[in-house]
Amino acid sequence: MTDGTISEEEFWDARYGESDQIWSGNPNAVLVREITGLAPGRALDLGCGEGADAIWLARQGWRVTATDISRVALDRAARHATAAEVDGRIDWQRHDLGASFPAGDFDLVSAQFLHSRGDMPRERILRTAASAVAPGGVLLVVGHAGHPSWEHDSHPQMRLPTPKEVLEALDLPDGQWEVQLCEEHQRSQTGPDGQPATRTDSVLKVRRLIG
Structure with a gap:
């Protein structure tokens, strides 16, 4: 729940219903950087929003859930x-990931900014996401590692972990995974007042070993 009166689904339906477009329509930059060059296979996009990442992956030849x-x-x-002519490569599924999860295993599982101001069990969802990665496949988790510079503890109930904390929470079995990237970085963006602002993000990329 978000405030004790509406569900997560109702909150996000209302949020997306506020306008015809919430996000930029561009794929997340870290996804593009880290996945470009990988052989396409089956991908799972968690919290896909308006579909920019899924559409980009489909254009690269991935079959996407x-x-x-x-x-x-x-x-x-x-x-x-449909407008991008990749609808045949994407299976859209509605899930409250704390209660249900897409079936199957995947060569890529991507969780881009999978945050909520409610009680979404993020750590448990990411552990389930790791278990869905096929041998040789990659789990890519990108998230906020701190509140934006224009906010000061405005959402204290929303915990924003470091990439090391994300990795530790996954509790991956020893010898079965390779950590390829575990870092924070700052990026520039425009704040709500139109002024330049900064945001710290975290990136965790791990690969399940074969054999």
């Missing part, structure tokens, strides 16, 4: 995929 809690977001994403 894309999931979100908001039906409004999924319907919008499906329309974007």
Whole structure:
């Protein structure tokens, strides 16, 4: 729940219903950087929103399962995929990931900014995500590692872990995974007041070993 009166699904449906487009429509930069050059296979996009990442992956030749809690977001994403002529490569599924999870295993599992102001069990979801990675496959987790420079503890209930804390919470078995990237970086963006601002993000990329 977000404030004790509405569910996560209702919150996100209302959020996406505020306007015709919430996000930029561009794929996340870290996803593009880290996945470009990988042989396409089966990908799982967790919290796909309006579908920019899933559509980009499909354009690179991946077969994508894309999931979100908001039906409004999924319907919008499906329309974007149709316009991009990749709708046949993407399976849109609605899941509250704390209660249900897409079936199967995947060569890539991507969780880009999978945060909530509610009680979403993020650590448990990411452990389930790791278990869905096929041998030789990659789990890529990108998230906020701190509140933006224009906010000061405005959402104290939302914990924003470091990449090391994300890795530790995954509790990956010894000798079965390779840590390829575990870092923080700052990026520039425009704040709500139109002024330049900064944000610290975390990146964790781990690969399940074969054999």
